[in-house]
Amino acid sequence: MNLFNIISELEKVDPEIMDRLTHRRSALTALGDMTKKMALAAAPIAIGSAFNKAMGQNNSNATVNDILNYALLLERLEYSFYNQALNAATLSTTLTGDARTAITTIRAHELAHVNLLTAALGSNVSPATAPTFDFGANAFTTYAGFLTLAQAFEDTGVRAYKGQATSIPRTLNPTVGGNQVNLLTVALQIHSVEARHAAHIRYMRRGATAGAQTSIMPWIVNKDANGVPDAVYGAGVPTTTFPAEDNVAQGGITALTTMLGATYSAADVSAAFDEGLDSTTVTNIARSVVKF
Amino acid sequence: MSNITKSGGDDAEFAKPLYTPIKRRSFFMYAGATAGATALLLSGCDDDDDNNGTQPGAVSLGSGDVGVLNYAYALEQLEAAFYARVVASPFSGMTTDERTALTAIAQHEAIHRDFFKAAITAAAPTQIIGSLTPKFDNINFSDRTSVLSTARTFEDLGVSAYNGAGSLIQNSTYLLIAGKIVSVEARHAAYIRDLITPGSFSGSDVVDANGLDVRRSVSEVLTLAQPFITETINGDNVGK
Numbered sequence: 001m002n003l004f005n006i007i008s009e010l011e012k013v014d015p016e017i018m019d020r021l022t023h024r025r026s027a028l029t030a031l032g033d034m035t036k037k038m039a040l041a042a043a044p045i046a047i048g049s050a051f052n053k054a055m056g057q058n059n060s061n062a063t064v065n066d067i068l069n070y071a072l073l074l075e076r077l078e079y080s081f082y083n084q085a086l087n088a089a090t091l092s093t094t095l096t097g098d099a100r101t102a103i104t105t106i107r108a109h110e111l112a113h114v115n116l117l118t119a120a121l122g123s124n125v126s127p128a129t130a131p132t133f134d135f136g137a138n139a140f141t142t143y144a145g146f147l148t149l150a151q152a153f154e155d156t157g158v159r160a161y162k163g164q165a166t167s168i169p170r171t172l173n174p175t176v177g178g179n180q181v182n183l184l185t186v187a188l189q190i191h192s193v194e195a196r197h198a199a200h201i202r203y204m205r206r207g208a209t210a211g212a213q214t215s216i217m218p219w220i221v222n223k224d225a226n227g228v229p230d231a232v233y234g235a236g237v238p239t240t241t242f243p244a245e246d247n248v249a250q251g252g253i254t255a256l257t258t259m260l261g262a263t264y265s266a267a268d269v270s271a272a273f274d275e276g277l278d279s280t281t282v283t284n285i286a287r288s289v290v291k292f
Numbered sequence: 293m294s295n296i297t298k299s300g301g302d303d304a305e306f307a308k309p310l311y312t313p314i315k316r317r318s319f320f321m322y323a324g325a326t327a328g329a330t331a332l333l334l335s336g337c338d339d340d341d342d343n344n345g346t347q348p349g350a351v352s353l354g355s356g357d358v359g360v361l362n363y364a365y366a367l368e369q370l371e372a373a374f375y376a377r378v379v380a381s382p383f384s385g386m387t388t389d390e391r392t393a394l395t396a397i398a399q400h401e402a403i404h405r406d407f408f409k410a411a412i413t414a415a416a417p418t419q420i421i422g423s424l425t426p427k428f429d430n431i432n433f434s435d436r437t438s439v440l441s442t443a444r445t446f447e448d449l450g451v452s453a454y455n456g457a458g459s460l461i462q463n464s465t466y467l468l469i470a471g472k473i474v475s476v477e478a479r480h481a482a483y484i485r486d487l488i489t490p491g492s493f494s495g496s497d498v499v500d501a502n503g504l505d506v507r508r509s510v511s512e513v514l515t516l517a518q519p520f521i522t523e524t525i526n527g528d529n530v531g532k
Contacts, residue, residue: 098491110503111503112502113503116502162471162475170458170462182459184458184459188454188471188507189507190504191475192505193478195474195476196482196505198479199479199486200482200486200491200493203482203486218480218482219476219479219480241468250411250469252414253410253411253414256406260403261406262406264399268403271400271476272400272404272407272476273472273473274472
């Protein structure tokens with residue numbers, strides 16, 4: 001195994017690899033230490049983790065850029081979804097009045113998120129331009145169907161941001177648009193806006209023209225899908241970190257229903273905590289309803 | 293000296309979730325082993341989290357992660373007490389749908405409160421704050437506008453508090469739990485706001501031009517919460 005070739009290969013993928021590593025010798029030492037402990041068959045994985053480790057220690061921006069590009073993908077998807085809805089001839093007579101105002105507000109927020117993330121990423125934006133999102137022939141056929149998809153995207157978005165919270169270094173304070181910001185705080189500020197959107201969309205579905213689904217609450221009760229793909233409220237990977245939305249265990253307390261000195265229903269306990277989701281599960285959910 | 297020893301013991305207990313393999317790896321990846329160890333030591337060095345302090349009616353939230361948990365516990369106590377009153381004595385004209393939703397919110401807040409009580413008791417039993425005495429003198433519980441505007445204040449305040457405190461939390465398990473709660477508070481906020489003014493779920497008074505929700509520092513939040521709490525809350529060392 002030629003370590004110099006590996007570094008060279010990494011440089012092809014990431015021209016700035018040597019900048020990220022303090023100097024070549026430390027990279028080789030790290031790789032050397034790894035290989036002593038690992039079978040040769042496992043080397044590619046070992047190299048990958050050594051590479052990530054170096055990124056994490058010397059310049060966490062590489063990992064964070066992945067998170068930001070992932071968030072950007074979701075925001076681009078949401079913006080495109082609402083933009084297509086507002087321009088859909090099929091919704092022109094049903095998506096009206098307060099409903100159109102609300103969706104216009106939400107679209108503006110998603111665009112603001114796209115712009116903010118784009119500014120934060122700078123030259124690291126990937127892909128450089130938004131992909132084309134194909135929501136299928138029936139996404140905007142009916143008002144009720146559109147809102148069902150909207151709920152899916154908003155609730156998934158909330159889970160997606162939450163799933164990344166612990167991966168963002170809490171002391172990372174980049175300059176975005178001339179202002180120094182704390183990246184974790186910004187992510188949380190987007191996260192709660194998505195939750196506000198989700199609550200409103202869910203309440204819109206109670207309306208007469210949306211099918212009068214008056215059992216839908218602004219929050220997620222158990223893992224009730226309300227016509228949305230079940231995976232949106234299902235478990236992620238690992239299940240222990242990202243359980244399904246009907247989870248009633250938190251912080252090592254295995255049943256909040258009975259172990260808090262009072263009795264609470266599983267419906268209320270599950271609704272009191274929104275669960276996070278990993279990026280792979282989120283991406284799979286997105287690809288199950290959108291082509292991009 | 294005995295106080296320091298006791299305090300350190302609680303923090304060792306508190307830090308346990310860090311010692312799961314994944315948590316430890318991510319924690320050390322970013323913080324560095326030395327910084328991490330220092331942070332844990334520092335969080336053990338609270339010098340003024342003694343809740344039976346000299347001032348009668350004064351409550352210190354403490355420092356480090358325990359301080360953040362006490363901070364959340366204090367706010368959840370406030371919200372839970374408020375909604376318990378709302379459900380017990382409904383404002384005139386409360387619809388069946390509103391009663392259902394407000395009852396659910398009351399349960400969510402009670403669950404948050406009891407969860408923090410249990411979590412802090414398990415992690416740092418000597419550092420948990422006591423039960424606070426709510427001060428709702430200026431709320432007219434029979435009046436819809438008074439109740440809903442107070443609810444909006446509490447929910448938006450809660451969202452801004454969790455958003456502002458996230459970066460203060462060192463333990464990733466508790467950061468994730470805070471994330472699980474804040475989005476529920478945001479859902480509450482959106483619902484309450486829509487009850488007051490339909491379509492105001494994410495109005496420009498709470499979501500700025502960058503599409504960002506409000507975040508507030510501990511002191512900003514406590515300044516706004518203090519009028520509703522009898523005890524004087526000191527959050528000077530929360531997260532430090």
